[in-house]
Amino acid sequence: EPKRVAETSASKAPCEPQLTVLKQLWAQEVQSSDGDSEPADIFCVRHSPDDTLIAAGCGDGAVRLLQADGGHLAYTLFEAGGSNLPTTCLRFRPAASSSKTRNILIAGCSDGTVKHWHVTSQKCMHTITEQNNQVYALDYTADAAHFATGGRDCTVRVYDEATKTCMLSLGSSFDRQAVGHSSRIFAVKFDPNNPACLLSAGWDNTVQIWDVREGRSVRSIFGAHVCGDSLDLDGGVVLTGSWRPTEQLQLWDLSTGALIDAGHVPWGGDQSGREPCQVYGAQFSKGSAREWIAAGGSGSNEIKIFSRTSKKAIGMLSLPKGVYGLDFANNGKTVAIAAGDSKVRVVAVPDVARKVH
Template sequence: MAQDSGRFSNISWNRVSQLSKQTDGGGTASPTGFCSIASLIRSARSSRRESQVSTVSSGNLSKSRSFLSNGDGSSSSGPVIEGNLQVLGGIDCGETVLSIQHSENGSSLLAGLVSGQIKVYNPVNGSIVTTLENEEILSNGKALSRLRCKPYTDFQPNTLVAATYVSGHLRLWNFATGQCAAQVRDDDKNAEYLSLSFNPFADVIAVGLSNGHIKLYDENTLQVVSLLHKSLSPFKNNGHTNRVLCIANHPTNPHEFVSSGWDNTLQFWDARCPNSIRSTFGAFVCGEGLVFDRKGRDLVVASWRGKQQLQLIDYTTGKLIEDIEPQLTNHYLTSAQYLNKDLLITCGTNLGIIKVVDLQKKATIASITELPGIYDIDMAKKAVTGHRFLITNNTSIVTIEYNK
């Protein structure tokens, strides 16, 4: 988003903080408290307001109606910013945003909402381009749980986005035309689809379910080509026993990926095997909290808990390399992404936080605290200066920039 041009919403931090307390368990530190994300996405709001977008000058945030003040311009305690982070602007989506991602070329910004809708925005000026919805979404109001844009293959552009829903649906949308290209629903009507990942090397989509299973779908037919799960042996930890909330494909191996969720395990998979090939205990992932380095040697795990929440894992062995900032904290992490090879951006709930972590120093070098819960983050594709990223902030998407 451009810093001073375009149309951005005047979002009151106080207002969204109050909403966060309603949907985030009032700051209570418990798995069920966070996973009001689960309760949040079970009951979509009946009213769907169109996005309201107006101008905010990012150069004068502290003195205007802005992210850091009340809607009437009066002062508020607001977030606490430390280090070289700057709030640039944002978009009011009208209802709770659970998942965000840029298109591969950065020309579109997609927001998955608690109503099940996907709103597509122009990331330069914040204007809404289209809304991805069909009659089924409008009638049942089941929430979207995760969306992911298809990676470019052989440098060929595409406009395909996949989305999972707690109704047990997997839908493929063309966000350029606004059409639903294909959809499928699980045979088990009680199944919830909670996470997904495109295989960057093949036309396969991995979907994580509420029962701990992972289904691999053929992207072209939406037929299940493989069902991955724990074996029947009670003595083997070779699959999930609870919700799968994150799947991350290996960046260089087309057959392998990792997953985690509510069962305190990290599972390592080869798509050619029905059970995981190795596993470790200790990860409690409640969002996009699994991130590979570029070579696929190390895996960052962001866990939703008060200590040892950010860890570096050796992918080959599954063993812990080190805890990054292992001390006790009131911020529980939901998602993480690399800013570059040495810097990591993480966000969390309970007491909302955004922080930039230096992996060499093993320390936070910039942060914003005193926030409502942050569920998802995404790197901007075309940052003019510094490192620009977006966060979900209740009903809004906020653009933030980090400069060394």
């Protein structure tokens, strides 16, 4: 199971001067499946391609899909007799898939499985088991032809979506003098414009840039301590979110592995004496512009949205417990949040027409 820290309730401190409090559209507590009405831990969230559903990966192994408009429970994906270990990562299959079957979601679990679910029928279509592994990270290529996994065993695996077979295992090797990860992997990300380029990051403070055609790491970025789904890529710019009290958000050049300009997106603070935010989730906004960055984590237990160009925060929301994951809607208007208080929240992105000074 991914490393999590003991959370403490955030104090009711004032926000940073002139920083907009993000408008919360709804918050929905998610119940577990064991019949005792206890809330379920939530580790990750993901929007469906049409933005009508938000999938939540839960601590009891289930995936619960909530209506994006209001948060009502629409579907529950759960196999009786399973391990009941946490679902740690989710991806909807992109609409570009050549398959006639739609509404496919893949879910990675701490028991080492990757399940393909048909959401609307609530049926598990296929299960892959990675022996002696815990799966913490997933991503699809933009054309949905392949997907990748990462987890406890320090290996990135690339699968063929049509056959569900592993095509490639990417890891370090002393015999081949191959570079790879030396600790757990918590994020994988395909270049949306180049399916042969795959990034991965985790506890070992590196981002590995893999050439899938060559089956090796062609470049390493040093300095990001990734403990969640906090790796993104757009237009040759790599975003990392690190679980640490300083230099949490950084922007890197994909082609060189160097920090861009100063490289850091300052988190800022409200001088209230609260703990700094240590980031579990970070992402570029979706859509054509991709001009915002959302990030959140534990410590100060908050989410912030930043301008990518000015590197300044334009809005924030404090939560009772930490942020474990987040996801922009595909239309870029809202952000879904997986929080440590067993609630899925949706906040509105501030008016994009506002000037960021």
